[in-house]
Amino acid sequence: MKRSSWAIPYALFLVVFVLLPLILVVVYAFQDSMGRFTLGNITKFFTDRDTLSTFAVSLEVALENTLLCILLGYPAAWILANRKLNRSAVTIVLFILPMWVNALMRTLATAELFNMLGVTLGKGTLLFGMVYDYLPFMIYPIYNILDKMDKSYAEAAADLGARPGTVFWKVTVPLSMPGVASGVLMVFMPTVSTFAISEFLTNNKIKLFGTIIQENINSSMWNYGAALALVMLVIIGLSSLLSGGEKEEMQGGLI
Numbered sequence: 001m002k003r004s005s006w007a008i009p010y011a012l013f014l015v016v017f018v019l020l021p022l023i024l025v026v027v028y029a030f031q032d033s034m035g036r037f038t039l040g041n042i043t044k045f046f047t048d049r050d051t052l053s054t055f056a057v058s059l060e061v062a063l064e065n066t067l068l069c070i071l072l073g074y075p076a077a078w079i080l081a082n083r084k085l086n087r088s089a090v091t092i093v094l095f096i097l098p099m100w101v102n103a104l105m106r107t108l109a110t111a112e113l114f115n116m117l118g119v120t121l122g123k124g125t126l127l128f129g130m131v132y133d134y135l136p137f138m139i140y141p142i143y144n145i146l147d148k149m150d151k152s153y154a155e156a157a158a159d160l161g162a163r164p165g166t167v168f169w170k171v172t173v174p175l176s177m178p179g180v181a182s183g184v185l186m187v188f189m190p191t192v193s194t195f196a197i198s199e200f201l202t203n204n205k206i207k208l209f210g211t212i213i214q215e216n217i218n219s220s221m222w223n224y225g226a227a228l229a230l231v232m233l234v235i236i237g238l239s240s241l242l243s244g245g246e247k248e249e250m251q252g253g254l255i
Contacts, residue, residue: 025233028226041227051212051228058209061123061198062191065130066138069187070180072131073138077179078172080139081146092143099136104196106133111200121203129201130191137190138183145179146172189236 032038045051079085080092098106110129114121153175157167195210204211209232216225 022233025226025229028223029230030227031223033223041224042231044224045227045231054207054212055209057206058192061126061130061206061208062188065127065134065191066184066188068127068131069135069138069183073135073183074142074176074180076135077139077142077146080143081149095136095139098132103133107197107200114201121201121205123202123206125201126198126206129197130194133197134187134191137186141182141186142176142179145176149175185239189239192235193232 029041030037030039032040076095080095086092107129110132111121111125114125119125149172153171154167157171158164162170192208193210193213195208195214198204198206198208198211209228213225213228213232216222216228
């Protein structure tokens, strides 16, 4: 048996569970309820004020969540990668432990804690839950870059008289930007498209873009729901391409 034959099951999996669903999304997005071709579902997204308002709120929440994750995640990643401050692999495992628990269970538990403490559910609790769920996705890309970073750059800067703060901002931070870019992509886009976290941590007071897609699908409005999902896929694809281009530019600049 050829080695390439081992790839057949994976190819079939990709076709059935990735390619086929994407094709169905595209087909439904450009059809009306009678199965006829139409651009109405796409144009409705750009003309429906409620949908655009929800999309704007989603972008706002995603931006705030991403900034909070960077502010909390970068120092954590730097400490984890610093051999002088972190000498045990156990600390790294502690950051992984929450990811072993189902995200929905974590969200339900967080909502129950807020209810027990009498905290009013709203945007504050939503951001808390978002940061709690997505912070590891910001920490580990940055940690991987910092951990594998060539320490000779920082040592050379220090030998030339640069202070620790200058070394950090002029050497460490620029070299770690590819990790930050990966973390931003892994946090920002899922935040825009999620719905369960906002539903449980705000009692559905704040709707995100994923909630609109879910409501349309549950209401059997498959065509418009598919169009919204397609818009989301296009945004994710463009973000991935831009992120990849930025990484290449950073690496080229360093070389």
